[in-house]
Amino acid sequence: MTTLIKNGNIITATDNYVADILIEGEIIKAIGRDLNIETYNYSSLQIIDAAGMLVMPGGVDPHVHLDMPFMGTYSSDNYETGTRAALYGGTTTVIDFILQKQGNSLQAALQEWKGRSDNNCVGDYSFHMAVTDFNDDTKKEIKHFIEEEGITSFKTFMAYKGALMIDDRQMIGLMEEVKKCGGLINVHATNGDMIDYLIAKHIAEGKFSPLYHYLSQPEITEAEASERFVDMASYTGCPGYIVHLTCEGALNAVRNATRRNQKMFVETCIQYLIIDASKYEQEDGAKWVMSPPLREKKDQETLWAGINQGLVQVVATDHCPFMWEQKLMGKDDFSKIPNGHPAIENRMELLFSEGVNKGKITLNKFVEISSTNAAKIFGMFPKKGTIAVGSDADIVLWDANEEHTLSASTHHMNVDYSGYEGWQVKGKVKKVLLRGKLAIDNNECKVDKGFGKFVKRNKVSQVI
Ligand code: URP
Numbered sequence: 378m379t380t381l382i383k384n385g386n387i388i389t390a391t392d393n394y395v396a397d398i399l400i401e402g403e404i405i406k407a408i409g410r411d412l413n414i415e416t417y418n419y420s421s422l423q424i425i426d427a428a429g430m431l432v433m434p435g436g437v438d439p440h441v442h443l444d445m446p447f448m449g450t451y452s453s454d455n456y457e458t459g460t461r462a463a464l465y466g467g468t469t470t471v472i473d474f475i476l477q478k479q480g481n482s483l484q485a486a487l488q489e490w491k492g493r494s495d496n497n498c499v500g501d502y503s504f505h506m507a508v509t510d511f512n513d514d515t516k517k518e519i520k521h522f523i524e525e526e527g528i529t530s531f532k533t534f535m536a537y538k539g540a541l542m543i544d545d546r547q548m549i550g551l552m553e554e555v556k557k558c559g560g561l562i563n564v565h566a567t568n569g570d571m572i573d574y575l576i577a578k579h580i581a582e583g584k585f586s587p588l589y590h591y592l593s594q595p596e597i598t599e600a601e602a603s604e605r606f607v608d609m610a611s612y613t614g615c616p617g618y619i620v621h622l623t624c625e626g627a628l629n630a631v632r633n634a635t636r637r638n639q640k641m642f643v644e645t646c647i648q649y650l651i652i653d654a655s656k657y658e659q660e661d662g663a664k665w666v667m668s669p670p671l672r673e674k675k676d677q678e679t680l681w682a683g684i685n686q687g688l689v690q691v692v693a694t695d696h697c698p699f700m701w702e703q704k705l706m707g708k709d710d711f712s713k714i715p716n717g718h719p720a721i722e723n724r725m726e727l728l729f730s731e732g733v734n735k736g737k738i739t740l741n742k743f744v745e746i747s748s749t750n751a752a753k754i755f756g757m758f759p760k761k762g763t764i765a766v767g768s769d770a771d772i773v774l775w776d777a778n779e780e781h782t783l784s785a786s787t788h789h790m791n792v793d794y795s796g797y798e799g800w801q802v803k804g805k806v807k808k809v810l811l812r813g814k815l816a817i818d819n820n821e822c823k824v825d826k827g828f829g830k831f832v833k834r835n836k837v838s839q840v841i
């Protein structure tokens with residue numbers, strides 16, 4: 378199939394210009410004004426008129442949890458519903474997390490995750506491998522994952538004590554091996570021992586409401602762990618990526634590290650930029666129980682500034698949805714509420730509306746933090762993350778001015794509430810092409826499960 382997108386205003390992380398895009402099969406073949414398309418057979422040429430639209434690269438969300446066993450249940454979006462909802466919101470590629478079971482191999486975990494994801498994705502996807510048990514056997518598997526499986530990033534948890542957390546001894550060992558093999562370490566950087574203590578203390582005092590989830594993870598728990606992670610990464614020389622960074626204290630730790638010219642990247646998530654901890658005082662506060670928790674208004678200011686200073690490179694979601702019924706597992710005890718928040722479908726439109734349309738970030742910055750930087754950091758660029766000759770034709774057509782309202786009654790995520798119910802958004806995804814195929818057309822999904830492909834990733838990119 379050959380497709381011509383005409384007259385669109387193309388925005389990349391660096392450019393803004395009006396041109397046509399010629400797509401052959403899955404790949405962008407040419408970009409320009411008055412392209413010479415006479416050589417094509419018109420009967421098979423699909424023309425999309427993008428006049429008045431913004432034409433941007435498909436989003437890359439490098440932090441999602443689909444069909445994931447967690448806290449005694451599974452996240453409620455599976456690979457089909459989650460990647461389809463992502464497409465509706467303009468995200469064409471997601472990176473999900475495989476969790477090693479303590480005592481088992483990384484390969485066993487990969488096979489388990491393949492069992493749930495193979496042939497089930499609507500949009501493109503890749504995996505990070507979460508190492509929850511680093512030992513001599515795990516160490517031997519790292520090279521294979523980077524060189525053969527195309528899984529080049531390894532997630533670590535400094536929290537979730539007794540479940541996913543590793544200690545600093547394991548962290549250092551893993552960092553040395555990952556650096557040697559050309560990979561990168563992702564981290565959930567909060568102090569698991571302090572949090573464990575505070576949870577136990579609050580429960581002993583009879584404090585069970587969602588507010589105490591928030592009060593069990595104060596800013597210092599994140600600032601301390603971020604600084605420790607950054608120091609260990611500096612010592613070992615291993616590239617690092619801090620996931621879901623939420624607050625001023627943690628960002629200041631990174632600011633210090635960058636003075637040492639370390640390879641340290643930072644992700645925040647859309648929720649930390651636009652909603653705050655006052656939600657935990659509401660009756661339905663469990664909807665926003667996630668880790669780390671929502672923070673203060675001053676932290677939102679710090680994060681927006683960090684984006685514009687180049688200290689925060691990625692805005693993801695940490696999409697980890699649970700039905701309200703699942704959230705009620707913790708109705709009498711905040712520590713039993715499954716942690717996580719649905720946003721895979723809303724990330725791009727919320728970031729556009731709150732960021733670009735409210736003047737906080739430029740259009741180019743929007744593309745950079747919602748697509749290009751994640752593709753670069755995680756070894757998918759320039760296949761993903763940009764509009765360029767030779768790149769996958771993952772393209773989103775936006776109406777920058779269309780207003781709409783977010784609601785559980787209209788979203789496509791498999792979750793029965795929205796963390797953004799009634800939120801007024803300006804800017805709408807109108808059409809989405811995934812590898813040249815029109816996947817979303819005016820609120821209708823045109824591709825089925827199995828269309829999404831696994832993306833094998835390269836070693837850590839040197840381009841950022
Ligand atoms: O609350 C969260 N973030 N749930 C998903 C697991 C994680 O820590 O990323």
Ligand code: ZN
Pocket residue numbers: 565620621668669
């Ligand atoms: Zn986390």
Ligand code: ZN
Pocket residue numbers: 440441442695697
């Ligand atoms: Zn997560």
